[in-house]
Amino acid sequence: MAQEHTHIISTIVENKPGVLYTVSNLFRRRSFNIDNISVGPTEDAESARMTIMVKGDDRTIEQVVKQLNKLIDVLKVTRLDPENIVTRELALIKVNALNTKARSDIINYADIFRARVVDVSPESLMMEITGTPDKIDAFIGLMKPFGVKEVARTGITALSRGAKSIKVDE
Secondary structure, three states: OOOOEEEEEEEEEEOOOOHHHHHHHHHHHOOOOEEEEEEEEOOOOOEEEEEEEEEEOHHHHHHHHHHHHHOOOEEEEEEEOHHHEEEEEEEEEEEEOOOHHHHHHHHHHHHHOOOEEEEEOOOEEEEEEEEOHHHHHHHHHHHHHHOEEEEEEOOOEEEEOOOOOOOOOO
């Protein structure tokens, strides 16, 4: 049996209503779970970039890429090389901070992880952290003893390193 691993697919699509539904429906029809997806406009207002993270074997992912390329609203599809990309994710994490010592410890950990305190209340702190999913997971793990109240994550976004870029006309 082929080994499954995580793949990151960068897709340039038309920036219009219904495209996210069409793309996600393709994954649903093929019984694939999208581990995470982020979508936003590109440097060209007419197009958007979808960064899709999915687990599967190479052969299956190849089929998904071929199917994505057949969709009318999809302009370009690229499997990103995990060895040659920069990935980032943003998370907001709300943590219990019931006393001065806990508050101080949380702020010290936030400084180490380059997280920013973005909200303070008498019972909690909210931090914003940006980095790789592993960095964010590690920070959340460190916050668990204090009592994590809520977490909101954006999902990863990624670009290839160096001069190479994914453009429709290339």
